[in-house]
């Protein structure tokens with residue numbers, strides 16, 4: 529199997545385990561509680577920030593597609609860089625998102641520069 533395809537398959541599984549409770553299988557999020565990942569302008573703006581928030585969580589006010597969210601997303605520190613890359617590849621290339629492959633190397637760089 530091609531590397532990209534492998535990442536997509538592994539990423540989907542990890543997404544189901546770690547993310548879909550809140551963001552839903554469809555990536556649509558849940559009302560005013562959980563923001564969407566499908567066609568999210570916030571996510572598309574910055575892949576580095578996404579890698580960091582997957583690993584470290586995020587809280588405080590954020591605006592996604594003109595809607596304000598202010599809840600806490602828990603950290604997932606147990607994820608390896610490879611797993612973060614697989615999840616990122618999956619969410620950036622599903623539900624109409626078309627950003628392309630997010631490599632482990634990219635994730636490594638992102639995670640060493642988290643704010």
Ligand code: HEC
Pocket residue numbers: 543546547548549550551561562563564565568570571578581582586587588589590592597598599600601602604615619
């Ligand atoms: C317990 C619920 C929960 C889980 C589990 C969770 N998130 Fe989140 N996520 C949130 C909340 C709440 C926010 C908004 C945080 C804020 O208001 O500052 C958020 C924000 C985000 C954002 C940035 C906003 C956007 O919609 O673009 C991304 C990307 C994201 N999550 C991806 C993930 C991924 C990938 C996973 C799994 C690895 C995950 N989340 C697991 C609740 C969750």
